[in-house]
Amino acid sequence: MVTKEEVLEEYGLDQLEESRNVELNDEKLENGSKGALIKLAGQLRDRRNELNQMASERASKRDDLNAKTREQVDEAQEHREKRDELNEQVQEHKESRNELNAEANELFDEVEQRKQDLELSSGKSIDELKEEIEDLEFKQQTEVLSTEDERELIEKIEEKREQLAEKKGKVEQSGDLEELIEEAEEVRSEASTHHQKVTELADEAQEHHNQMIEAYREADEIRDEADEMHELFVEAQEAADRHHEDFVSVQKRLREMDKEEEQERKAEREEKMEEEREEAEEIYQKFKEGETLDTEDLMKLQKTGLL
Numbered sequence: 467m468v469t470k471e472e473v474l475e476e477y478g479l480d481q482l483e484e485s486r487n488v489e490l491n492d493e494k495l496e497n498g499s500k501g502a503l504i505k506l507a508g509q510l511r512d513r514r515n516e517l518n519q520m521a522s523e524r525a526s527k528r529d530d531l532n533a534k535t536r537e538q539v540d541e542a543q544e545h546r547e548k549r550d551e552l553n554e555q556v557q558e559h560k561e562s563r564n565e566l567n568a569e570a571n572e573l574f575d576e577v578e579q580r581k582q583d584l585e586l587s588s589g590k591s592i593d594e595l596k597e598e599i600e601d602l603e604f605k606q607q608t609e610v611l612s613t614e615d616e617r618e619l620i621e622k623i624e625e626k627r628e629q630l631a632e633k634k635g636k637v638e639q640s641g642d643l644e645e646l647i648e649e650a651e652e653v654r655s656e657a658s659t660h661h662q663k664v665t666e667l668a669d670e671a672q673e674h675h676n677q678m679i680e681a682y683r684e685a686d687e688i689r690d691e692a693d694e695m696h697e698l699f700v701e702a703q704e705a706a707d708r709h710h711e712d713f714v715s716v717q718k719r720l721r722e723m724d725k726e727e728e729q730e731r732k733a734e735r736e737e738k739m740e741e742e743r744e745e746a747e748e749i750y751q752k753f754k755e756g757e758t759l760d761t762e763d764l765m766k767l768q769k770t771g772l773l
Contacts, residue, residue, distance in 0.1 A: 495719055
C-alpha cells in the first residue's frame with residue numbers, strides 16, 4: 467500500500483509544514499492592535515495563497531492519476547472483450563472439432579466393420595505380402611539352394627501369391643472401401659485443423675487475459691496513488707480554507723475598527739462643532755450687547771452662520 471510520503475516524493479511535491487501555518491485566536495482578534503491585525507491579515511493571505519497553490523498542484527496530479535487509472539481500466543476492458551471474443555471462437559472450433567471427430571469415428575467404425583466382414587483386417591496386408599514375395603524371389607535368385615530347399619521356397623512363394631490374390635480379390639469386392647477410408651481420413655484431418663485453431667486461439671485468449679489482469683493491477687496501483695493524492699489535496703485545501711476564514715475574520719475586525727474610529731472622529735467633530743456654536747453664540751450675544759468684535763470673533767460668527 468502506497469503512503470502519502472511516497473506519493474509526495476514520487477511526484478516531487480512539498481510536504482505541508484504545519485509549523486508554517488498562521489494561527490488566529492480570539493485574544494488576537496478581539497484585543498490585537500490595528501497594526502498587528504493588518505500584519506496578521508497579510509500573513510494569513512500569503513499562507514492561504516500558498517496553500518491554495520499547493521492544493522491546486524495536488525488536485526492536478528490527482529486528476530492526472532485518475533485519468534491514467536481510466537486509461538488502464540479501458541485497456542483492461544479492451545483485453546477482456548478480445549479475450550471473450552477469442553473464447554467464443556475457441557468454443558465454435560471445439561464444437562466443429564468434436565462434430566468432425568464424431569463423424570470420423572463413425573466412418574472409421576464403418577471401415578473396420580467392412581474389413582471384418584471381408585476379413586481384410588485378418589492376416590497380413592497386401593503391401594506386406596508383396597514385400598515378402600519379393601524377398602523370397604530375391605533369395606531364390608541369389609542363393610545356391612539344395613533341391614529340397616528350393617522346392618520348399620517355391621512352395622512358400624506360391625502360398626504367398628495365393629494369399630495376395632485372395633487379399634486383392636477381397637479388396638476388389640470391398641467396393642468403395644478405399645474411398646470411405648479416404649473420406650474418414652479427410653474428416654479427421656479437418657477435425658485436427660479445428661483442434662489446432664482451438665490451441666492457437668486459446669493461447670491468444672490467455673495472453674489477452676494475462677494482459678487484462680496486468681492492466682487491472684496497474685489501475686489499482688495508480689488508483690491507490692490517486693486516492694492518497696486526493697487526501698493530500700483535501701489536507702492542503704482544508705488548511706487553505708481555514709486560513710481564508712481567519713483572513714476574512716481579521717478583515718471584518720479591521721472594518722469594524724475602521725467604523726469605530728470613524729464614529730469616534732465623527733463624535734469628536736460634532737463635539738467640536740457644538741463647542742464652536744456655543745462660543746459663537748456667546749460672541750453674538752456680546753455683539754448684540756454692543757461690544758466691539760475683533761476679526762477672529764467675526765470669522766467665528768461667519769463660520770457658524772450667525773453673521
